[in-house]
């Protein structure tokens with residue numbers, strides 16, 4: 001069933017509930033989802049994003065570094081609650097009895113799947129399939145009309161049954177949708193006491209489900225889960241991809257503001273263009289903090305959610321446990337990215353995507369106790385003392401190399417040298433701009449002081465020290481700032497040059513390789529021709545054979561020399577790479593000058609907001625829990 005159709009269906013089920021029931025859904029914190037305009041699915045965008053997901057790090061690995069959708073993003077974009085208890089508890093090999101008791105619906109033995117038809121009809125949605133040629137709105141209207149059986153209009157056991165059925169549809173078909181037609185009910189144990197449902201951090205579980213969906217195979221185009229989240233996330237953070245239209249500015253949650261832009265090209269074509277656009281995305285146009293400074297108006301849920309922002313923490317959705325490695329994206333917190341330890345592969349088998357046939361009854365609060373405690377402590381704050389992203393970017397280039405590129409055009413950068421030079425260049429531009437701002441600030445401060453001094457400087461004397469002494473100190477600061485700026489400008493030029501050279505060499509090398517390959521195939525063809533000539537005219541045409549032989553020799557020499565040039569270029573490039581890092585050395589000392597600058601101030605501010613935190617960079621997370629036994633999946637339900 002298509003994702004958007006599911007959405008319409010769940011929306012129709014929500015609208016069919018009597019007002020007091022809808023009120024309960026609101027109180028649980030799910031109401032915002034139903035205010036979001038139904039949005040077009042963008043499979044090309046989803047696939048492009050998925051191809052960038054590094055499962056090991058639980059992060060996107062873009063050419064400009066890691067990026068991770070965060071709890072703050074869930075909270076702001078779709079308005080789901082990210083605070084409260086971890087979505088954890090028991091999983092069972094069979095939900096038959098539970099479903100009978102809590103839903104009064106059939107579930108097969110050893111299964112967690114409710115038949116969709118039965119679930120829909122229990123919510124008075126009959127003939128709920130979407131007809132061909134019917135628009136989404138027509139479909140919604142028709143569903144609205146076909147509600148035949150009245151749902152309970154008074155609070156009571158029947159109303160609770162109705163609400164639980166609705167929640168199973170909502171969670172299983174929308175928020176935590178899996179592929180296939182049946183609806184899983186693995187969250188059912190958490191729905192037993194309806195008064196408790198709103199106390200769980202469903203938004204955190206949702207984020208984890210998104211991570212899990214991103215880890216699915218690259219070629220899979222179908223979207224599982226509530227797709228507007230990632231789509232809008234990319235409209236906000238990577239606006240230059242231009243996949244969304246801001247049609248309703250100002251609405252909250254943010255997803256209500258956007259429409260998915262229509263693209264009628266063939267999917268493969270769209271995908272190739274998107275990959276190319278991401279590969280050559282201008283790093284300075286990456287928006288790390290969209291809507292910075294936007295208030296909390298109309299979003300009361302943000303107040304309780306805020307303590308969870310800006311922290312690395314384990315996420316929970318029953319048997320699915322994944323880390324939110326926010327320390328990899330310090331830039332999204334307005335900091336510079338420091339070098340951190342990149343996560344290494346989880347030694348344990350990840351729980352499968354199918355939730356059918358969990359062998360044992362498992363209490364995940366017990367099994368993953370440390371990770372649960374980690375959630376309850378709200379993980380660990382992310383901080384950074386770095387003054388430039390350089391060291392991180394170099395480590396990043398070393399780890400990922402040319403793998404950060406996905407389009408055919410950029411993949412030739414096998415060693416990732418161009419990627420790394422580009423990253424360094426962008427970072428240098430950033431440093432230079434920061435230095436420039438600082439110089440300008442200091443200069444105008446000096447001018448102010450000089451002006452005040454001319455007008456009888458009694459006011460500045462109260463700030464301590466004689467005015468001339470302070471003026472001299474400030475003048476010294478200005479000189480140093482100017483010096484730093486000059487250094488940075490020089491470094492930027494160096495890097496620009498190195499980058500240009502690398503690009504030129506790259507394209508020359510590519511052209512040469514093409515020519516070398518052409519020469520080689522010609523050699524092969526002439527060899528064949530020569531052989532045929534020998535067979536056909538054993539005694540024969542000596543002249544022709546000699547001519548061909550000579551030509552063959554010439555082509556062979558050409559091919560060899562071309563190959564040699566290609567090899568030489570490669571060699572000289574690996575030499576020049578060390579050259580670049582030598583010129584980088586100046587960068588470090590310049591960075592020290594800037595140490596007193598904005599990022600430290602930001603850190604200090606963070607500090608004030610979050611007392612009692614000792615996280616440095618927050619690079620370390622708990623190891624994953626032992627999931628070797630008991631989490632094995634049988635029955636490969638897709």
Ligand SMILES: *[C@@H]1O[C@H](CO)[C@@H](O)[C@H](O)[C@H]1NC(C)=O
Nearest residue numbers: 070072073076288289290332
């Ligand atoms: C996404 O999260 C990051 C950090 O958690 C934050 O800086 C950024 O502003 C968020 N963007 C949105 C749209 O919420």
